[in-house]
Amino acid sequence: MVSTAPDNPPVAVVGSSVTADLSGTANALTPNTTYFGFVNACNGAGCSAYRAVGSTVTWANPPVSLSTTAMDTVSATLSWDSNSNPAGTVYVVETATEPGVPYTVSFQRWK
Numbered sequence: 001m002v003s004t005a006p007d008n009p010p011v012a013v014v015g016s017s018v019t020a021d022l023s024g025t026a027n028a029l030t031p032n033t034t035y036f037g038f039v040n041a042c043n044g045a046g047c048s049a050y051r052a053v054g055s056t057v058t059w060a061n062p063p064v065s066l067s068t069t070a071m072d073t074v075s076a077t078l079s080w081d082s083n084s085n086p087a088g089t090v091y092v093v094e095t096a097t098e099p100g101v102p103y104t105v106s107f108q109r110w111k
Contacts, residue, residue, distance in 0.1 A: 038052055
């Protein structure tokens with residue numbers, strides 16, 4: 001079972017699975033979110049307490065539909081779609097003066 005909170009007992013998120021195997025898959029997770037994993041065992045007499053087995057963070061989706069909305073000799077205004085990332089996702093824009101040189105962070109934006 002996966003949860004977005006470390007509380008025990010956990011509150012299952014959509015996509016958590018119940019399985020009799022020694023592994024399982026959680027689907028339909030939200031990008032850019034921390035998830036906590038829990039397991040327990042059940043038989044005809046009942047179920048054991050949940051045990052925390054770790055946590056992971058899902059990657060954010062890459063932004064899409066990048067466009068330049070305004071440009072002059074010293075600045076450019078950019079726009080993009082979040083591609084279903086949740087609020088609070090940080091987008092970092094890096095620039096370089098020519099191909100092959102190191103990039104530098106121009107700005108960060110939280111959406």
